Amino acid sequence: MRAVILYPKLGPLHAARLIAAHRYFAARGNQLECIEVASEQSDYPWRSTTELPELTLRTLFPNRDYRRLKRGETVRAVHRAMSAKAYDAAAIVGWAMTESWAALAYCVSRNVARVCITDTQYGDNRHFYKPVVEQVKRIVVRAYDAAFVGGRSSKRYIVELGMPEAMCTDGCDVIDNAVFASVEPDFTPTSLRFMTAARLIAVKNIPATVQRLARLEMPWEWTIAGHGSEHETIERVAAACGVRDRIHLVGAVDYANLGPHFAAANVYLQPSTSEPWGLAINDAMAAGLPVLASTQCGCQEDLIRDNGFTFDAHDAPSFVRAVEAAWSARKRWKQMGSASRTIIANWSLERFARNLHEACRLAVERRRARWSPWITNPEPRAPGSSSAKH
CATH class of the missing domain: 3.40.50.2000 (Glycogen Phosphorylase B;)
Structure with a gap:
């Protein structure tokens, strides 16, 4: 053939x-x-x-x-x-x-x-x-x-x-799971350190997610790697919500250089309103991170089990519940990250x-x-x- x-x-x-x-x-x-x-x-x-x-x-x-x-x-x-x-x-x-x-x-x-x-x-x-x-x-x-x-x-x-x-x-x-096999995330449970790798476009739902995070009381920060038309909107929303110092827009990052950003995080976040699959979730799981993913991500049915939590991207209370669950599970982050690697090994x-x-x-x-x-x-x-x- x-x-x-x-x-x-x-x-x-x-x-x-x-x-x-x-x-x-x-x-x-x-x-x-x-x-x-x-x-x-x-x-x-x-x-x-x-x-x-x-x-x-x-x-x-x-x-x-x-x-x-x-x-x-x-x-x-x-x-x-x-x-x-x-x-x-x-x-x-x-x-x-x-x-x-x-x-x-x-x-x-x-x-x-x-x-x-x-x-x-x-x-x-x-x-x-x-x-x-x-x-x-x-x-x-x-x-x-x-x-x-x-x-x-x-x-x-x-x-x-x-x-x-x-x-x-x-x-x-x-993906080639071996690319991120050596990443060791920092699971120190002092704050939620989210990481997202995505194009900064409307369906990634980042401005609305910033607004939702700003209302939460637990300590958090969010590193976002990517470029796109929503960059200025994200900065403006973050400033208006008083959380500009917690949002780290690091720009486009070459694929081979994503490892250090995964290592500095303790939870991966994908809040998209439309996502056929969500390959960055594969990356994060291969790096050993727990995952928060919207139910609009095509991969969540196959990849999110005891390694993370899901939420409806259109429903703010659903998102808040997922974040609170992730924070409550902070003593299990390392265990959840190991589960991510086990699951993604089959993909x-x-x-x-x-x-x-x-x-x-x-x-x-x-x-x-x-x-x-x-x-x-x-x-x-x-x-x-x-x-x-x-």
């Missing part, structure tokens, strides 16, 4: 996943290649990934900003890249981007098996025309053969849109590699079944069944 995976722009997280997946594919006599649309993306200032050991990587627009590409040139470039080799399966990230539509259209026209990589959940991006969007998504999902999802929430959603549950695997949102690069491979295998089998009248069983069995091929 020769498979290709298509990304808008690669960052350090993608590189680690792809290297692991390439090796997993190769160990089973298969091939995995990668197409990157552009080497730059203005709203995600990641360092460019110019080389991936052993893996064939093609960047369609070197030194171009992904956000400034024209649709026509993207479509043409994707079709040229896809037609350069005979692929058995294509793993396509998302369903709303130009390159996703272009790759899907190419695969449909050439009968290439296709895997939808998505961590979208039902509650993301609510708007008045959502029923129309949902209907369009159902049509799109029918064009895919399998799905590689984030976790339970995104799996439920794509199954509701029409993807057979047996055609879904999870684990598309993982690893190996899981990504294994389940991407399985999704591609399922897609190829389903595509053959759909187009081969002599195959009597139109749907392959679920992963783990006795007759499934591995």
